[in-house]
Amino acid sequence: MAVITYRDALNRALREEMERDDGVFLLGEEVGEYDGAYKVSKGLLDQFGEWRVRDTPIAENGFAGLGVGAAMVGLRPVVEFMTWNFALLAYDAIVNSAAKMYHMSGGQYNVPIVFRGPGGSALQLAAQHSQVPDPWYANIPGLKVCAPATPADALGLLKTAIRDDDPVVFIEGELLYNVKGEVPDGEHLVPIGVAEVKRPGADVTIVAHGKMVHVALQAAEQLAKQLEVEAEVVDLRSLRPLDTAGVVESVRRTNRAVVVEEGWPISGIGAQVVDDIQREAFDSLDAPVARVSGLDVPMHYARSLEKIIVPGPEPVIEAVKHVCYLD
């Protein structure tokens, strides 16, 4: 087991899959000569050449659509968005073209493509560069959606996504690229649609994905120290398919749940997870399920307010205390 960064795990996934299958290619803004805005594609241009590592113009709808066309005739494009904020310009290509092509064509044209890039807020990037796109894609039949939290999952899920025969939206964490973690040495594949318990615990289940997994883990450590509450942290890892069974299995043991997400509350990922819990584990619950989300506002630039808007461990701890009747 090597310890590498989330960034290097993604780079390794791309390199391994491009070496394995010469139909896999990467395109996006700055992915080649510049090594990627976040250096995820470092060294790939030198190894694979410009037809497989293509610097594109700043034209998201155009190059996302290009990827769809190439995928329809059998290549496996990986489209990098510098951030998911810019992918709003490509929403038509992703939703109307990629997600629906296999269905509309009666099963004749599948679209094996990965759309990837960082989502969520970083530090003081203000409203247009700080938002969580997860529910916008998780809502769409025809797409699969991944949001890895750790280097091992980033590696294993991206490799699986590239091999998938359908379009996969792959949402990385802008603040996760430097996070380090253990990664298996050999071939490592993580199935899409399977959650993982990142920290076992008997008293309450905290469900999270992406960057919020780390917030949940911090909250769990403090809960253990301060209140002797052992929280189980379930990392969704994928948002579509959503591992309802994995979440429910944990809640049936702990009887209490808090669902955490970085994005906005209305129609968020957490709303879906809570529905699954009430439907499948109603009789196991000792308290109503609590949700923690980003505040329902466009992001502020001021650091003083940004810190309040994005959930940290504190509101998670408060929510856990609430469902455990400790507040």
Next chain:
Amino acid sequence: MASTEEAVVGEAFEGLSKEKLLELLRAMLVSRRFEEKTAESYQMGKIGGFCHLYIGQEAVAAGAIGALREDDYVITAYRDHAQALVRGVSPRKVMAELYGRIDGCSRGAGGSMHMFDSSVNFMGGHGIVGTHLPIATGVGYAIRYRQTDQVCLCFFGDSVVNGGPFHEAFNMTAKWELPVVYIVENNSYGMGTDIDRVAAVDELFQRACAYQGKRAEQVDGQDVLAVYGAVQRAVERARTEKRPTFIEAQTYRYLGHSMSDPAHGVYRSREEVAEERERDPINTFVDRLTEAGVLTDEDVEAMDREIIAEVEEAAEFADASPVPGPEEIYAHVYSDEYRGGPDGRDAWR
């Protein structure tokens, strides 16, 4: 007609064989008779939804697709029945698709706007204006990536030239020298809006001048041989030089934008439509062929009768084809076993 590089003058019949000339005529006639039957079936309630007919524009699909090889690719917008037929999708499969039946070329999932047939590299049938132009760029990218000598032919309507995807696609296609032939079917109207009222350019083909390496040409879209000649030159250039071309085919649609829209009204007059019908692409081509002694009137009538019978038979086939069963609902959302929808989500349906 004009060109950004040089005037293009075709010889009479472009040096084509009688067999090829008959193929072009037949393609136009099939398109015409099929659409007439479609209108009838739509009015009888056998076809639903948005339905855009091609009547008046037949020379564009026939001439352009007639210049392709079997392994080339074709992609188009929602006015797609004729392109599908000319490309080789059978009238039965296209009509069954319109009827929403399981034997349709898209298994009844697509309908009028989404005809697909991968067996003849017919890639749709796209309903959002401009969205398929970058897709065609991607097909061109894949051709160069694999170093084959195929070509992608992409049809679209005149409204597309004002939108972002047009420019994004043209820029990438020209920059990376991709073998894509883009052909705008300029019928002067984007739905009920005259193109002159919304486009800051008089001649649409001039829009390509912004992209170095992209040749542009304007042809009479009511002259099947002119379209054939222009596309053949463009295809040859794409195959050998890997250069894209933009062709503006000036054409005209006789009917309304869709079956829900009037043929004339506020945006164009009854007289204008009548005048345009005078340069009907089928009648003028028939006249040329008969005057030159290539065909007799009897030959044309025989061909027409045969086509009408084929179209009638296609409608009977469509009518008899089963409707898709509930097992089709989730059948092609994903290509693996994932069905969509968490377990129990729709238990009460």
